[in-house]
Every structure is written in C-alpha cells, then in structure tokens.
Amino acid sequence: MPSTITTQLRRIRVSLWILVAAAVLALGGTFLVRTVGVREPPPVTVGEAAIRSEFSLMDHNGNRVTGADFLGRWQFVFFGFTHCPDVCPTTLAYMANVLDRLGGEIERVAPIFITVDPSRDTPQVMAEYVQAFHPKLIGLTGTEAEVAAAARSFRVYYEKMEEETAPDGYLMAHAGHIYVMTPEGGFEDVFREGDQSAEEMATDVLASMSGKQ
Amino acid sequence: MMRKLTATVAVAVVIATPALAEESIRVFDAWARATILASRPGAAYVTVESATEDQLLGVATPVAGQVMVQAVEKDGDINRMKHIETLDLPAGERITLAPGGMHLMLMGLQDKLSEGTTLPMTLSFENAGEITVEGSVLGIAAEGPREAAE
Numbered sequence: 001m002p003s004t005i006t007t008q009l010r011r012i013r014v015s016l017w018i019l020v021a022a023a024v025l026a027l028g029g030t031f032l033v034r035t036v037g038v039r040e041p042p043p044v045t046v047g048e049a050a051i052r053s054e055f056s057l058m059d060h061n062g063n064r065v066t067g068a069d070f071l072g073r074w075q076f077v078f079f080g081f082t083h084c085p086d087v088c089p090t091t092l093a094y095m096a097n098v099l100d101r102l103g104g105e106i107e108r109v110a111p112i113f114i115t116v117d118p119s120r121d122t123p124q125v126m127a128e129y130v131q132a133f134h135p136k137l138i139g140l141t142g143t144e145a146e147v148a149a150a151a152r153s154f155r156v157y158y159e160k161m162e163e164e165t166a167p168d169g170y171l172m173a174h175a176g177h178i179y180v181m182t183p184e185g186g187f188e189d190v191f192r193e194g195d196q197s198a199e200e201m202a203t204d205v206l207a208s209m210s211g212k213q
Numbered sequence: 214m215m216r217k218l219t220a221t222v223a224v225a226v227v228i229a230t231p232a233l234a235e236e237s238i239r240v241f242d243a244w245a246r247a248t249i250l251a252s253r254p255g256a257a258y259v260t261v262e263s264a265t266e267d268q269l270l271g272v273a274t275p276v277a278g279q280v281m282v283q284a285v286e287k288d289g290d291i292n293r294m295k296h297i298e299t300l301d302l303p304a305g306e307r308i309t310l311a312p313g314g315m316h317l318m319l320m321g322l323q324d325k326l327s328e329g330t331t332l333p334m335t336l337s338f339e340n341a342g343e344i345t346v347e348g349s350v351l352g353i354a355a356e357g358p359r360e361a362a363e
Contacts (some may be wrong), residue, residue: 085254085319087285087292089246090312093354115276125250132249132353157291165279165320167252194313 051179051187053077055150057114060127060139064209067153067185073110074209075181079156081117081172082129087193089133094193094201095178096134101202104211106136114140116158116172118147154179164186180205238263238302238341239351243348244358245319246312247328255319255326257334257348258310258357261302268339269300277331278321285314294318302338326350 014047053067053075076095080088092113113130115121118141121129126139141147151158158174178201180189188208191201226362238261245257255277262268272280297315302308310316317334319326326332328350335345349358 028286082250085256086283086294086316087313089249089256089353096354129249159291161293163294165281166254167320168272171294173291176287176292 001201051155052125053151053179053181053185054153055114055140055142055146057140057146057150058123060123060141062123065140070110070112071185072183073108074205075179075182075185076109076111076205077114077154077179077181078103078112078177079114079116079154079158079174080176081115081174082121082125083117083167083171084174087176091176091193092130092137094131094198096137097198098202098205099134099136102206105206108209109136109205110138111136112138112140114147114150115145116151116156116174118142119142120168124176138211175190180208237265238267238338238344240336240346242309242358243346244348244355245326245332245348246355247350247353248322248326249353251325251327252322255322256312256319257319257332258312259317259334259336259346259348260307260309260334261300262305262307263302263338263341264305266304267302267341269302270337270339272317272334272336274319274332274334276323276326277319279319280334281318281320282310283316283318285316299339301333328352330332 053070056064076098076156078088078091078095080091082088089137095111099109099111102109111134113126113133115126121139121141123139123141126141126196130137130139142150156175156177158172161171161173162169163171176192178191178193179187180191182188189204191204196204214277238262240259241285242260244259245255248255257274257280269282272282274280282299282300284295286293286295300308308315330350331347332350333345335343337343351358
C-alpha cells in the first residue's frame with residue numbers, strides 16, 4: 001500500500017527516466033551503443049533536486065553536525081519529537097528492528113532522528129531518548145530555525161497543534177516517513193511504518209545498498 | 214502483515230470460546246508501551262467488542278491525570294492526532310487500538326511506565342457501565358500483547 005508521497009516520487013522517477021532516455025537518444029546512436037554496451041545506465045537519484053540531506057544541527061552528544069558529516073554512509077532519517085506518544089516510538093522501534101536486520105551492513109548506515117520540537121528536545125533529552133531505541137541511533141536538535149531549515153531540506157512538513165491537555169499545551173503534527181538517503185546525500189526511497197514489515201524494508205534497503213557501493 | 218495475522222488469530226480464539234459470547238461487552242488485550250522519559254505522554258491500547266451497540270465515553274487510570282482516545286489521521290503524508298470524544302462501538306464489531314493508529318493517550322503520568330509492570334484502566338461505556346481491566350506495560354518495541362505471548 002504505497003503512500004501518496006511514494007506514488008508521487010515514483011511518478012517523478014518515471015518522468016526523470018523519460019528525460020534521461022530522451023537525452024541519451026539525443027546524443028546519438030554511437031554514444032548510446034557505447035554506453036549501454038559498457039555499463040548499466042547511471043541510477044537516477046529520485047527527486048534529488050527536491051530532497052537533500054542538508055542541515056546544521058546539534059547531535060545528542062552536544063556536537064555540531066552537518067549533512068556533510070554523514071556523507072559516505074546511507075542515512076535513515078525520521079522527524080518526530082519525544083512528547084509524541086504513539087507514532088514516534090512506534091516508528092523508531094520499527095527503524096531499530098530494520099537496523100537489526102542489516103547484519104554487518106549496519107556499519108554503512110547512519111540512522112538519524114531529528115526533533116521537530118527543539119525547544120523541549122535538548123541534546124540531553126535526545127540522548128536519553130535515542131539510546132532507548134538503538135545504540136546506533138543519532139538524535140539531532142537545534143534552534144527552531146535550524147530545525148525548520150533541515151525539514152525544508154527533506155521537504156518534511158510539521159506544525160504545532162494546540163492541545164490544552166497536552167504538556168505545555170501543544171503537540172506536533174508531522175510526516176511519519178523514514179527517508180533513506182544515499183551516501184552522496186541524495187534521496188533514495190521513503191518508507192512508512194505500517195506500510196511494510198521491517199523485514200521487507202530491510203530487504204529493500206539492502207538491495208539499494210548492494211547496487212551502490 | 215503481522216497485524217492481519219494477529220487479527221486472524223484473535224478471531225480464531227473467539228470462535229473457539231463461545232462461552233464468552235454471553236457477555237455483552239468484552240475488553241481485552243489491554244497494554245501500554247513503556248515510556249522512556251519522565252513527564253511525557255504514554256500510549257495504551259485495548260480491544261473492545263460489544264454484542265450490542267454502545268459507546269466508549271471515557272477511560273481513566275490512577276497512574277495518569279487524564280486519558281484521551283486519539284486517532285491518528287493520515288492527511289497525505291502528515292500524521293495528525295484527533296481527539297475522539299466518544300468512540301462508537303457498532304454491535305458485534307471488534308475495535309482494536311494499536312500502535313500507529315488509534316490509541317489511548319495517557320497524560321500527566323505520575324511516573325514513567327516501566328516494562329513488566331501493570332496498570333489498571335477503567336473504561337466507561339454508555340450502556341455497559343464501567344469495566345476495569347489490568348493492562349501490561351510492554352517494551353518500547355512491542356506491537357501488542359499477543360506477540361509477546363507467542
């Protein structure tokens with residue numbers, strides 16, 4: 001059951017492939033034969049123009065990190081917040097389950113949880129929270145502006161919802177997706193807990209990883 | 214897939230125990246997920262089945278200041294929580310609260326919910342009155358009590 005964003009991205013993927021095919025054809029038959037004969041066409045990074053792993057945030061140990069620090073590793077990126085009672089712990093537990101199915105390949109993955117509620121989710125709070133899910137999980141926070149910039153980079157939407165009974169009077173509404181980003185920081189795929197088993201996501205991710213060393 | 218399987222198993226269990234059918238309302242599989250940090254809302258889940266049409270009016274537990282029934286609405290790719298004032302229980306229909314979907318949000322927890330403990334939850338129904346069940350606090354990665362029992 002693909003989510004709408006996945007469907008949209010698949011459409012973008014198809015459109016990009018059509019553009020690539022047109023461009024290759026335009027370059028002429030000789031070049032085409034040579035290219036196809038030598039190697040597979042280069043993988044199109046879906047939505048690369050739209051979704052990038054670009055940010056400057058504080059990790060849960062209090063160190064300043066940017067998207068560049070995670071280049072060279074595959075990144076699983078999820079936005080949420082620690083006051084989230086259901087979707088966030090469910091998704092992070094799911095992500096931990098996926099990580100445990102990657103075997104030795106886990107060393108090539110940086111799993112990242114970015115809070116959309118930085119005023120309450122300080123590095124200390126994030127440290128205690130992420131370690132409960134998985135020892136590899138990296139919690140990132142920052143100023144409101146830094147978090148907003150990171151969310152924009154991933155095209156992630158979030159908003160504050162007033163809820164008078166909630167602590168401090170609000171909850172956050174947010175996208176519940178796990179973004180899988182390539183070692184170059186480009187978009188590879190998106191998953192949502194509940195759409196497929198952890199085993200299925202792990203299989204998909206391992207296939208992507210073995211296709212691109 | 215696991216949820217479908219769980220539901221199938223649950224149906225099989227009910228078919229195998231017709232003696233329970235004489236009860237007008239059943240509340241079972243009550244559980245909560247352990248919480249990691251203090252003063253954060255928790256989430257609890259139950260399955261309710263009423264032989265006759267009824268409504269869940271509210272839930273209370275001594276460990277939390279307030280309990281709210283919350284649905285997760287997926288609006289495109291955004292998850293919004295929606296407070297359900299009264300939960301309709303159509304006759305004979307099983308309503309299962311589960312992670313990633315409808316849940317009981319426990320506000321004002323006095324302590325963190327620790328795995329291995331239990332919490333009493335009193336559900337108030339329009340017709341059936343109050344029913345108190347004991348829920349198990351499962352680990353943060355739990356998907357439900359049946360899985361834990363398997």
